[in-house]
Amino acid sequence: xxxxxxxxxxxxxQEGDNSIINCAYSNSASDYFxxxxxxxxxxxxxxxxxxxxMDKRQGQRVTVLLNKTVKHLSLQIAATQPGDSAVYFCxxxxxxxxxxxxxxxxxxxxxxxx
Amino acid sequence: xxxxxxxxxxLFRKEGQNVTLSCEQNLNHDAMYWYRQDPGQGLRLIxxxxxxxxxxxxxxxxGYSVSxxxxxxxxxxVTSAQKNPTAFYLCASRSGRGTxxxxxxxxxxxxxx
Numbered sequence: 001x002x003x004x005x006x007x008x009x010x011x012x013x014q015e016g017d018n019s020i021i022n023c024a025y026s027n028s029a030s031d032y033f034x035x036x037x038x039x040x041x042x043x044x045x046x047x048x049x050x051x052x053x054m055d056k057r058q059g060q061r062v063t064v065l066l067n068k069t070v071k072h073l074s075l076q077i078a079a080t081q082p083g084d085s086a087v088y089f090c091x092x093x094x095x096x097x098x099x100x101x102x103x104x105x106x107x108x109x110x111x112x113x114x
Numbered sequence: 115x116x117x118x119x120x121x122x123x124x125l126f127r128k129e130g131q132n133v134t135l136s137c138e139q140n141l142n143h144d145a146m147y148w149y150r151q152d153p154g155q156g157l158r159l160i161x162x163x164x165x166x167x168x169x170x171x172x173x174x175x176x177g178y179s180v181s182x183x184x185x186x187x188x189x190x191x192v193t194s195a196q197k198n199p200t201a202f203y204l205c206a207s208r209s210g211r212g213t214x215x216x217x218x219x220x221x222x223x224x225x226x227x
Binding site for chain 2: 008032034036041042043044045046049089091093100101102103104105106107
């Protein structure tokens with residue numbers, strides 16, 4: 001598989017527990033944020049997004065929290081399952097000279113323990 | 115992978131050769147992107163295109179070239195001028211109407227021998 005997860009921070013969670021993955025974003029002008037999941041050897045998959053006019057958004061088993069004051073984003077996964085094992089990273093974007101370029105975090109590896 | 119295809123999945127190249135990576139999307143998206151992914155680093159933007167027949171350099175464009183002759187296609191050429199081309203290359207697309215989601219293809223792993 002891909003070695004893109006080398007040297008990443010790792011979060012180990014017991015199966016069935018909740019997981020919280022954090023991300024500090026860089027640009028206070030960013031107005032749209034995405035969490036991606038990337039399994040070894042595959043392209044990133046969209047999980048959930050949030051716009052800057054919200055501070056919380058829920059999906060199926062996932063919740064994203066946005067704290068604009070401290071430029072912090074978190075992803076909560078409820079009842080973590082073995083299939084959740086992957087690298088998770090956040091992305092931010094916003095209008096910059098009329099274009100929308102994305103800035104990506106380096107990611108966190110989630111390991112689910114049976 | 116949301117209607118974005120990349121081929122081939124694995125590609126081997128000898129030093130000094132150019133190689134072209136394919137990216138096709140059937141999502142009718144206006145914007146397309148090429149990123150490079152290296153271990154322990156965030157995705158780095160190589161080139162992007164917001165409309166057909168137009169593209170802009172990203173943060174690490176040196177040694178790469180692109181074309182956007184059709185809306186569905188955004189091929190990336192890795193030239194011999196790219197000093198460290200071994201990496202995982204990801205293509206992405208976005209509808210193009212404001213801040214909306216960027217979707218990724220499955221990636222191409224390029225190895226220079």
